[in-house]
Amino acid sequence: MEVLLFGGFLGSGKTTVINRLLHDLTDQGKSAAIVENEIGTVGIDDVLVAQTGLKVTPLFGGCVCCQLTADLLTAVHTIEDQVNPDVLVVEMTGLAMMDGIRDTFARYGRDTLRLHTIAVVDMARWPKLIRAMEPVVRRQLAGADLVLVNKTDVVPADPEALEQMSQLAGGAPCRTLSAQSMEPGAVLTLIREVLR
Amino acid sequence: MMNGEALYQLHLDRIRKALACEPVDRIPVVPCANAYLARSQHVVLKEYISDFDKACTANLAELTRLDADGTQNVIFSPYLLGTQWLSKAAIPGVELGDDDMWQITEAENMKFEEYEDIKRMGWDAWQKKFIAEKCNDNWNRLEPFFAANPKAYQRFHEAGIPCIADFLMITPFEYFCGGRSLETFFTEDLMEEPELMHEIFDLVLESNLKTYRQQILDTHATGVWIGGWRTGPDLISPAMFDEFVWPSFKAYYDLCIEMGVIPTFHLDSNWDLCIDKFKRLEDKTYILGLDSKTDMRNARKVLGPNVCLLGDVPCELFAFGTPDQVADYVTRMLEDVGPWGVIISSGCDIPSDAKPENVKAMADAAHEFLNTHPQK
Numbered sequence: 001m002e003v004l005l006f007g008g009f010l011g012s013g014k015t016t017v018i019n020r021l022l023h024d025l026t027d028q029g030k031s032a033a034i035v036e037n038e039i040g041t042v043g044i045d046d047v048l049v050a051q052t053g054l055k056v057t058p059l060f061g062g063c064v065c066c067q068l069t070a071d072l073l074t075a076v077h078t079i080e081d082q083v084n085p086d087v088l089v090v091e092m093t094g095l096a097m098m099d100g101i102r103d104t105f106a107r108y109g110r111d112t113l114r115l116h117t118i119a120v121v122d123m124a125r126w127p128k129l130i131r132a133m134e135p136v137v138r139r140q141l142a143g144a145d146l147v148l149v150n151k152t153d154v155v156p157a158d159p160e161a162l163e164q165m166s167q168l169a170g171g172a173p174c175r176t177l178s179a180q181s182m183e184p185g186a187v188l189t190l191i192r193e194v195l196r
Numbered sequence: 197m198m199n200g201e202a203l204y205q206l207h208l209d210r211i212r213k214a215l216a217c218e219p220v221d222r223i224p225v226v227p228c229a230n231a232y233l234a235r236s237q238h239v240v241l242k243e244y245i246s247d248f249d250k251a252c253t254a255n256l257a258e259l260t261r262l263d264a265d266g267t268q269n270v271i272f273s274p275y276l277l278g279t280q281w282l283s284k285a286a287i288p289g290v291e292l293g294d295d296d297m298w299q300i301t302e303a304e305n306m307k308f309e310e311y312e313d314i315k316r317m318g319w320d321a322w323q324k325k326f327i328a329e330k331c332n333d334n335w336n337r338l339e340p341f342f343a344a345n346p347k348a349y350q351r352f353h354e355a356g357i358p359c360i361a362d363f364l365m366i367t368p369f370e371y372f373c374g375g376r377s378l379e380t381f382f383t384e385d386l387m388e389e390p391e392l393m394h395e396i397f398d399l400v401l402e403s404n405l406k407t408y409r410q411q412i413l414d415t416h417a418t419g420v421w422i423g424g425w426r427t428g429p430d431l432i433s434p435a436m437f438d439e440f441v442w443p444s445f446k447a448y449y450d451l452c453i454e455m456g457v458i459p460t461f462h463l464d465s466n467w468d469l470c471i472d473k474f475k476r477l478e479d480k481t482y483i484l485g486l487d488s489k490t491d492m493r494n495a496r497k498v499l500g501p502n503v504c505l506l507g508d509v510p511c512e513l514f515a516f517g518t519p520d521q522v523a524d525y526v527t528r529m530l531e532d533v534g535p536w537g538v539i540i541s542s543g544c545d546i547p548s549d550a551k552p553e554n555v556k557a558m559a560d561a562a563h564e565f566l567n568t569h570p571q572k
Contacts, residue, residue: 009379070515070547071297093302094378097430097465100489108516128383136378136431 001080002087003113004191005101007140008120009094009129013150016179017120017187018091022054024188031085035075037068037092055083068096069104077110098143116195119144121165123176124155130164141168146175146194153178203356207265208418211360215458215504216480217537219571223530223562224265225540226360226506228485230272231297231548232555233258241296242289245273248344256355258552262559268361268421268460268541270348273341274298275334280366280423281374282306282323284332297548305330306375308384311396319403326375345415360419360458360483365408367444368400373426382432386440393440401444405451412455419458421485422448429469430489437470446476453481460485460506464544471495479503488543496533505533508543509558514550519557526561527568535565 004021008014018034025032033055072090079088092101098117105115119141122129126149129137141147147165149157157176166174173194179187198206213220234244237254244251248271259267277300278285286292286299306326314322327334352359372393373381385393411417427441445461452459460483461474467490474484479502486492488510495505508529513522526540540562546555 011379070511070549073512074515074549095302095426104512108512125379125383128387129379132382132387133379133431135429135433136382139430 001076001084001113003076003090003105003115004087004195005090005092005098005115005117006120007092007094007096007098007117007144009122009125009140011125012094012120012122013179014091014120017148017150017177018089020179020182020187021089021191024185025087026054027184028188030087031083032087032089033079033083033085035072035079035088035090037072037090037096055079055085068093069101072101073104073109076113080110080112094140097139098141099139100143102143116145116191117143118146118148118191118195119169120148120150123149123152123157123161126158126161126165130161138168141165141172142170144169144172146191147172148190149174149176150179152176153181198356200354200356204353204358207356208358211266211358211539212458214537214539215483217502217504219536221566223535223538223540223565225262225559225562226266226268227259227262227264227546227555227559228268228542228544229258229546230269232546232550235548236552236555240288240294241298242294245288245298246340248341248348252344252348252351256351256357259357260355261552262556263563264357264559265539266358266360267352268359270352270359271341271344273338275332275337275341276364278331278334279327279338280364280370282326282331282371283374284330285334300374302377304377304380306372308376311385311392314396314399319400320407358418361421361460361462362415362417363408363411363420365420365422365448366404367423367427367441367448368397368404369427369441369444370423370425371400372396378426378431386436390439397440397444401447405447408448408451409455412451412457417455417457419460419483420448420452421460421462422452424461424463424467428463428465428467430465434469434473437473442473449477449482453478458483462544463487463490465489468494471498474499474503483539485541486543492529493532501537504537504539506539506541509541510543511545511547511550514542514554514558515547517554519553522554522557523561526558527565530562530565531569535569535571 006014006018022032036056076088102117105113147169162174166172175190177190210220210224214224231241233255234241236258239250239254251271274285274287281300283305284301286301288294288296288298376385422445449459462485464487483504483506486495486507488508492505492508509522509525513525530538540558
């Protein structure tokens with residue numbers, strides 16, 4: 001089962017990216033399921049859920065992240081056993097650290113899981129974020145396979161910022177997008193190009 | 197067989213010796229858990245957080261099975277989480293399914309302008325009003341929990357199990373990092389308005405010190421948690437920690453020492469970059485609770501042999517490991533950082549999906565250690 005794990009701060013647009021991706025997957029006849037760890041103002045598309053029978057599993061946690069990775073992996077194993085979709089999309093809270101999750105999957109996850117981690121960054125807020133909370137940004141990007149730099153329709157992508165993001169993500173590729181206005185199929189194509 | 201009071205004193209004495217880094221007759225085990233305790237006893241979470249007699253019975257049954265030397269909480273309500281992060285909490289049986297894990301809603305619950313209200317109204321009055329209006333009226337919903345506490349404590353005392361964290365001391369940073377949401381708090385408040393933040397933090401700290409002093413007296417507290425959830429170097433730089441967090445840590449620690457209460461710094465995530473800060477405190481007076489993300493061996497190296505370390509079996513090991521792996525983890529940890537000045541526990545809460553045989557393996561490995569590794 002392919003697992004696409006999305007991280008990024010509240011308001012970075014990751015739910016919008018995920019909604020686009022879910023539409024793209026179902027349009028191509030792929031089955032998908034989602035684990036949702038963050039309750040935000042933008043939710044997973046109800047219409048899509050109703051039309052496709054998309055399985056949505058909430059992932060709850062008490063505090064920061066201590067129980068979260070164990071609970072996440074349990075949820076992933078359960079979904080593989082019970083639903084076994086082509087793609088499982090995981091939306092993590094902005095407090096989740098990608099590198100820790102990757103480590104847990106590597107140590108305790110099944111061999112049948114193919115994990116890809118995707119960090120969503122809000123281009124418009126990047127300068128403030130990196131100035132105010134460099135440690136957490138560094139940890140969020142450290143384990144990412146791909147960085148999606150969102151909202152570049154609001155603020156044009158700054159090459160220096162992209163270089164900085166890629167460095168923090170250990171050389172992972174950065175791709176710019178505006179999830180709000182992308183054509184159908186574009187998000188999936190973008191992700192597929194990078195995470196082959 | 198030892199009666200409850202004698203067992204309680206024996207356990208507490210063992211914990212105090214570990215705190216003082218003195219030799220003990222066996223390595224103390226002091227778990228930290230709530231949802232796991234419910235599930236291990238087949239209690240649905242909705243009942244666990246509303247029927248506190250039942251919750252207490254479940255907790256005692258599992259802690260007795262583990263032959264625990266103490267506990268880090270007696271009963272639990274997730275409404276506490278909402279108060280410490282000025283947030284709404286989603287609750288099993290209310291917003292969630294009956295056996296779903298509780299969840300803090302990460303959202304910008306508090307407006308920037310409300311800092312002025314805190315200055316005008318004072319922290320206590322503002323906090324009560326805010327929690328009533330914006331956090332699902334948590335204080336009222338906590339009333340049954342607070343009412344059930346005395347009986348639960350009595351039952352734990354009779355069972356011989358002391359609690360080392362009778363309540364939580366919350367830093368101002370935690371409240372607003374939750375209420376304003378992580379990103380907004382960092383980018384808008386700390387970076388743009390540091391002087392205002394200092395003013396607000398001072399006001400909250402002064403008020404909390406009075407409240408906590410009274411709470412220690414009212415509850416006859418043995419120990420407290422000083423919480424470091426969102427204040428570690430995974431989230432903020434060591435310099436920001438010194439500026440915005442350490443003053444609260446130090447003030448709470450000083451209050452504990454003055455009042456003869458055991459302070460446990462409950463440190464979530466990776467604190468490697470700030471461990472050296474704790475050298476500023478007096479040896480043998482506090483417990484450092486680590487959650488396996490911090491390198492406990494490095495903490496011992498940095499702080500020396502006279503600081504009590506509590507931890508740190510990883511959550512993932514409880515859920516996916518085997519009893520042999522857990523026992524091996526505990527034994528190696530004790531060989532490397534112990535045996536004195538160590539209390540064995542989970543790293544943070546035991547996860548709700550931990551295997552009971554793995555939790556038992558943790559306790560047994562700790563309790564057996566001095567038999568297999570006799571000290572001169």
